[in-house]
Amino acid sequence: MQRTPFSARLYSGALIGLAMAFSFASLIAMAFKHAEVSIGENRTLTQLPGWPRTVAQWDSFPERFDAYFNDNFGLRKLLLRLNSNFTTVMLGRSPSDKVVFGKDDWLFYAGDNSIELYRNQRPFSALQLANTEAALALRMRPLQAANRSYLFVVVPDKHTIYPEMMPTYMSRRDPPSQLDQVAALAEKDRLPVLDLRSTLRQGKADGQVYLKDDSHWTDWGAYLGYRRIMAALPLTDLPVLDLDAKQFAIPSDHAGDLAGMAGLTRRETTRLSELPADRCAFTASAYKPVGDDISIGRTFCPQAKYKIMFIGDSFTEALVKYLSRSFGEVVYVARSGFKPSREIAPLIEREKPDLVIEELAERHLDSLADTVAQEGR
Known part of the structure; x- marks a missing residue:
């Protein structure tokens, strides 16, 4: 019987020893x-x-x-990190199915059907559009009857504002997108819907409006959204913060949510605004849960007037320091997706704000139509 060469036995022994040492560690x-x-x-x-x-x-x-x-x-973290690095560097793709690697190290969110939305593969049906209109009407009409205003704000997805940074292999169908359809519906039926796409696209010329490693907007992008929202409100004598791109000069280190999903340890340098010290040193209360997936916090600015309710998602966080300096009281309602009117109406009735603003990320627009079927439950 032929003996295994010494080098082969040494190699096998080293592998076994390494595996045992790694397992023991x-x-x-x-x-x-x-x-x-x-x-x-x-x-x-x-x-x-x-x-x-x-x-x-x-x-x-x-x-x-x-x-x-x-x-x-x-050593689970080490193994996950090695897998992430190998997948990223050697294969040129993300180890997470919720993250897409774009050009120049840009990361894009792929969850919640975001890629299909980018490709315009999920247009609303006629029924979905009718239900979308019904959902907005259910929120708007009781407010109008009580002489209160309502504004529905859509924050576009990052790929909508930076399509040039998406991978070239991802083809797109011709519009309309879901947001195109909702914007056209709002214009036709005079619904109070605010589309921030043009504002953010124009703002790109003066600074980055979305983070490369995160699914959310930068401080500059949030400020542009704030200015556009304030311009659309029917209230008078509102103190509006007036900043330019040069005042967004405070460097800040940011760990993006998309980088975390992809298993990357890198951090992104972004720029925060220098706010006027004399505008309003507002006070804030901590968020408290008030229902299923809904919590409320509030801010107070004694130099301003009006009480508003701002219903929003994770994009709201960057807006707080601007909105809270423009109103006497802001009641922030945190929720994910669009909630049925029966879940929000009691909060509005209890707080009795002068104005209700509701913000929703573009990728969750289909949640409006979904609530119509839930209203009767």
């Missing part, structure tokens, strides 16, 4: 590990299940322990 690291939140995955890692005390717990214990082991295996 992983188990040691796992033994001293505490529960943590996985930033890239945006969730808490599974904790060690308790000792089973019932038949049902014994039955599910193997599955629960397997989930714990997979989440907390020592």
Whole structure:
């Protein structure tokens, strides 16, 4: 029988030794590990299940322990990082199906059907458009009857403002997009819908309006949105912050949500605004939950007047420092997607604002039509 060459045996032994050392180090690291939140995955890692005390717990214990082991295996972060780096550098693509790598290191969100929306592959049907109009009417008409104004603001997706940075292999159908359809509907039926696309596209000439590593707008982009919103309001004598691009000069280090999803550790340098010190030192209260997936916070500016309610999503965060300096009280209602009128109407009735502004990201426009079917439940 022919013996295996010494070099081959040495190589095999080294691989086995390396695997055993790595496994041993992983188990040691796992033994001293505490529960943590996985930033890239945006969730808490599974904790060690308790000792089973019932038949049902014994039955599910193997599955629960397997989930714990997979989440907390020592050096897990290193393995995830190596996978991310290999996928990014060697294969030129994102390791997450929620992130698309664009040109010049730009990252784009791919969740919530964003890629299909970019390609204009999900136009609204006639029924969806009718339900969209009905959803806005359900929100608007009671306010009009109470002599209060309503404005619905659509924040465009990043790929809508920076399509030139999207990958060239992603072809697009001819318009209309969902936002095109809603804008046309609003113009035809005189609905109070504010489309920020032209404002942000023009603002690109003076500064970056969306973050490269994040799905949200920059401070400059948020300010442009604020100015356009203020210009559309029917209220009089509003103190509006007047800034130019040169005043957005404070450097800030930002860890983008898309970079985290893609497993990247890089941080992006962005620019924040220098606000006038004498405008309004507003005070703010912490957000408190008031229902399913809805929470409320508020700000007060004694130098201004009017009470408004601003219903929005994660794009609202960058608007707070501007809006809060322009109104006596702002009631911020945080929610994801468009909520049925029956969930929002009681809040409006309780707070009795002079004006209601509702903001929604472009990729969630279909949630308007969805609420119509929920209204009767």
